[in-house]
Amino acid sequence: MVTAVPPTIDALHDELSHLDDPTYTPEVCGEMTALIAEINVLKRERDAVILAHNYQRPEIFHVADFIGDSLELAREATKVSAGTIVFCGVHFMAETAKILNPKKTVLLPDLRAGCSLADSVTGESLEERKTELRALYPDLQVMCYVNTTADVKAASDVCCTSSNAVTIARALPTDHILFVPDQNLAAYVQKETGKTVIAWDGNCYVHHQIRPEQLRAVKERLPHVEILAHPECRADVLALADQVLSTSGMIRHARESAATEFLVVTECGLSDRLLLELPGKRFFRACKLCQYMKMITLEGTRDALLFRRHEIVLAEDVRQGAARALERMLEFA
Numbered sequence: 542m543v544t545a546v547p548p549t550i551d552a553l554h555d556e557l558s559h560l561d562d563p564t565y566t567p568e569v570c571g572e573m574t575a576l577i578a579e580i581n582v583l584k585r586e587r588d589a590v591i592l593a594h595n596y597q598r599p600e601i602f603h604v605a606d607f608i609g610d611s612l613e614l615a616r617e618a619t620k621v622s623a624g625t626i627v628f629c630g631v632h633f634m635a636e637t638a639k640i641l642n643p644k645k646t647v648l649l650p651d652l653r654a655g656c657s658l659a660d661s662v663t664g665e666s667l668e669e670r671k672t673e674l675r676a677l678y679p680d681l682q683v684m685c686y687v688n689t690t691a692d693v694k695a696a697s698d699v700c701c702t703s704s705n706a707v708t709i710a711r712a713l714p715t716d717h718i719l720f721v722p723d724q725n726l727a728a729y730v731q732k733e734t735g736k737t738v739i740a741w742d743g744n745c746y747v748h749h750q751i752r753p754e755q756l757r758a759v760k761e762r763l764p765h766v767e768i769l770a771h772p773e774c775r776a777d778v779l780a781l782a783d784q785v786l787s788t789s790g791m792i793r794h795a796r797e798s799a800a801t802e803f804l805v806v807t808e809c810g811l812s813d814r815l816l817l818e819l820p821g822k823r824f825f826r827a828c829k830l831c832q833y834m835k836m837i838t839l840e841g842t843r844d845a846l847l848f849r850r851h852e853i854v855l856a857e858d859v860r861q862g863a864a865r866a867l868e869r870m871l872e873f874a
């Protein structure tokens with residue numbers, strides 16, 4: 542999917558017509574191909590690379606140098622040799638790239654691209670809760686999901702992503718874990734590890750609104766579909782899934798599985814990516830849009846490069862604290 546040569550208008554229109562989205566008219570595709578060509582020139586001129594999350598709009602994939610889930614993007618950020626990273630994703634992802642790679646300029650095309658999980662906990666509130674709980678459980682370890690701000694990471698013992706949360710919880714030398722901020726991922730980690738996982742009261746507004754009835758309705762009509770669900774979903778949704786996977790885990794699984802029809806239970810951008818990458822397989826959706834991920838556009842990405850905006854800046858003490866939690870994750874995983 543990562544392409545060096547900009548697509549022609551016809552090729553882009555043909556590709557996007559598979560998504561059944563009426564907004565991708567030939568005129569819109571024409572404007573997009575011009576922007577894609579402009580962005581590719583600017584990347585070379587400004588010594589920049591573009592990292593993009595799997596939920597991004599499909600046209601963004603045409604300017605991305607690397608596309609992945611949170612863990613893959615964090616790892617990739619440490620390998621970049623260019624001076625500038627433009628992050629097509631949400632704020633905590635761009636911040637993670639900056640934490641791990643402080644000498645690089647990291648740009649986020651739209652500063653409004655936040656995350657309901659990252660918004661649900663602050664470093665200060667976490668410090669308070671940690672003190673309360675350490676009085677009860679002196680061996681308590683704080684695990685933060687990567688969907689958090691840098692000050693929350695700095696107040697945590699270790700970070701994790703959807704693809705390694707269970708592995709890291711198992712590896713921690715304690716039975717008591719405070720998991721912030723996703724209550725659903727916390728419940729999943731507790732179920733899988735048997736450890737005592739104390740959950741924060743946060744959730745992803747996209748995944749938390751998906752209900753088991755939606756999955757049952759599809760399963761009744763199409764009993765053979767394989768259900769792939771993201772661990773940010775509620776426990777009653779995950780109970781119906783055949784596989785619980787990160788976004789890239791879903792792509793790998795769908796590619797390798799003998800099954801040909803899948804119900805994809807996560808943000809809709811991932812179904813788009815699957816439809817475009819695996820045209821021989823069928824994907825049904827039980828998904829919702831993430832308004833934050835969709836704030837990133839080709840225009841915003843072009844302007845980020847052109848005007849060098851919006852740069853991620855972090856206080857060095859916070860950055861170092863957050864880097865410790867992220868590096869511990871990378872060692873464990």
Ligand code: 13P
Binds near residue numbers: 787788
């Ligand atoms: P992944 O790490 O699985 O890509 O998840 C990121 C995310 O924000 C899911 O909502």
Ligand code: SF4
Binds near residue numbers: 832834
């Ligand atoms: Fe955050 Fe949910 Fe959007 Fe992922 S899908 S970025 S967890 S709000």
